Amino acid sequence: MATDVTLSAAIRGNLLSLQNTGNLVDRTNTRLATGLKVSSAIDxxxxxxxxxxxxxxxxxxxxxxxxxxxxxxxxxxxxxxxxxxxxxxxxxxxxxxxxxxxxxRISPWLPTSHSPPPSAAICSPCKTPAISSIGPTPVWPPA
Structure with a gap:
């Protein structure tokens, strides 16, 4: 049983206005969601x-x-x-x-012209430089 609904012109106008408002709300929500004023080239x-x-x-x-x-x-x-x-x-x-x-003030291991370095001990009986057990034999006087 189909029932026919008859609408007056004023009610029909209000329904169309509500549909348009719904469409505008949907478009505004899309713009807010995307952050764009225009979401596509078609708009x-x-x-x-x-x-x-x-x-x-x-x-x-x-x-x-x-x-x-x-x-x-x-x-x-x-x-x-x-x-x-x-x-x-x-x-x-x-x-x-x-x-x-x-x-x-020069470092103590470098020879100066005033005194022999501490490692350059001279063997007194033979007047030759003593052999150091720490490192190579020092050469005195420096060249």
Whole structure:
């Protein structure tokens, strides 16, 4: 038994309006879910392709920014390495200046013109250098 439903013009208009509102709500939910104002080229081709071009440009700029950041990091690493080398050179310069100004501060194992090194013991009966058990026979006086 089929029942026929008759609708007045006002009710039919309200139903169509509700359907359109439902369609608009669905489209708004899709936009909110995707984050896009236009989700496909069918909705608005100009806006869709403009959005795509802007996203591509933003991706290119982001890639370049990453490359610049990596270059800056490399330069900072090189700069810290150069600062370490400079620090070592300053220390070496200080050592050289001290050695030039005070020759008596030279390490005890290096011979000086004033006295023989401690390892260069002379055998008194034969007046020849004694053989050291620690290392090679020292040569005295230094050449």
């Amino acid at each position: 608005d081709a100009v806006a869709f392709f403009q959005n795509k071009a802007l996203k591509d440009r933003a991706g290119d700029l982001s890639s370049r920014k990453d490359s610049i950041d990596q270059g800056i990091s490399s330069l900072q690493t090189a700069l810290s390495g150069l600062q370490a080398v400079e620090s070592i050179l300053v220390q070496m310069k200080g050592i050289v200046i001290v050695k030039r100004l005070s020759p008596e």
